[in-house]
Amino acid sequence: MIRILSAVKVSRKISPEPYWYVLPALLLLFVFLLYPTIYTFYLSFFDPDSSSFVGLKNYIYLLTHKEISLVFRNNLLWLTLFTVTAVGMGLFLAVLSDRLRYEPIIKAIIFIPMAISFTAAAVIWRFMYLYRPEGFPQTGLVNAFWVSLGGTPVAWLVNLDVNNFALIAAAVWMWTGFGMIVISAGLKGIPREVLEAARVEGAGEWQLFWHIIQPMLRPILIVVALSLTINALKIFDLVYVMTFGNHDTDVIANRMFKEMFIFANLGRASAIAVILLLFVIPLMVMNIRRFRQGESK
């Protein structure tokens, strides 16, 4: 009997059938992800047209050139300011609307921008930031509001003091809904009795938030923050359509596009991609780990 069973097992193991199920996926992944990744890594040590080996020259250029350090500075600004603001707004809205009966409507309104493309959002926000010289009626909402407060019109996407913030604000508008929905789902997981008990004990709403809600939400806040940070590192479309990285607003992904198609420097473009990968890896690993932990619960 045992022999028959093990024979069945063996014959099952040898059967090639399971491979037919996974083969199409593996084939596509190899051709379009795995092999290109290795090849890009290889190309990053070559000159613009990939003909001669240049060692670390592309990396040294990227790490020392002034224009590129500006690109890194912008991404750093993105990943701190965008992440903190979007998580903060999401948390604020989730906690407030949790107390309201019309919460689903609020969620829908804040979440709508998640459905549209970065390209459409870029058009929307270019329109919001429209600038016309002083004395003309302002047709952009932001400037109209600013002028009505007594300010002089600002070219939000050109002015070096504000343009990066203007871009980040547009991204926050898009992604706050994501944070809000995830955090709100986490809030629902906090037992009502715990909150009621604390209220009976005389805890104020602020104490409740700081000592109960905030610690219990921390794992979820970290997942949201990680996802947003990864997005901030890879941000492309919004910058490409709104400013094309002009006026000191360039970011890593857009710079790579420029190296590829405008400067035709495949070596540098590849090196930028590798640097992006190196930044993303630790964040993605943390995110996948946390996601798997959450799943096994």
Place this chain on the structure above:
Amino acid sequence: MTRLRKISRTPLHLTVLSICLLWLLPTLGLLVSSFRPGHAIATSGWWMAFKAPFQFTLENYQEVLLQEGLGRSFLNSLAIAIPSTVLTLSVAALAAYGFAWMNFPGRQVLFGIVVSLLIIPLQMTLIPVLKLFTALNLTGTFPAVWLAHTSYGLPFAIFMLHGFFTNLPRDLFESAFLDGASRWTAFLHILLPLSVPSLAALAIFQFLWVWNDLLVALVYLGGSRKVAPMTLTISNLVSSFGSEWHLLTAAGFLSMVLPLILFFALQQYFVKGILAGALKG
């Protein structure tokens, strides 16, 4: 007491409602402007549209659809997004089924590789894949973007479906196999029907991902207007007609119509898909 509570809640309502208004205004501005004649948009803010003279028109949409080729782009977006979604879902469902319910040498290692590919930003693949498409004469064609989008979507799709498939009850499959069902029958008649909600969430996520994509289209489709999806056409409109706001607003809104319909009609799956998709990043 209750009255006092009501009064103290007024600031809460006011704060939340004004934030909601703030969130709606940008989109509302686009929508209103898309129905205003060009000269009106250029000389007064969109909020003035609600004062006399009330000037509204459908000409912007006519012009952008017929002359600027956005009608064509709308169909191109569909022709890119639908096959990409169907392909991703089929290939991923087969693979996830294999990894979840079959035993074969190398299973763990191969699945580990698939999951680890989640890490790769698609920027890492652009140059070699573009070279490959150029060599195969595929740049500027739909199959190129189908293949690229499907492959880029696979790690996440397999990961998500694998998580769902492994949580299905074991006895369902065992009794089916005891009854002599083949793996393929079990896939079609047990697994797929039970997975409809997950597949729907994934389908919506992937469809929107492709529909809203600009980078993949930009790199692999190049400048060809014949195959350009809406995002690409709009991005070109921005660089060539950056101040023709009657065209840009109408074009922008047209590209949002389908995602918005999906959002309102299938909100539940939609949110589920987006949340799970946080991992795709």
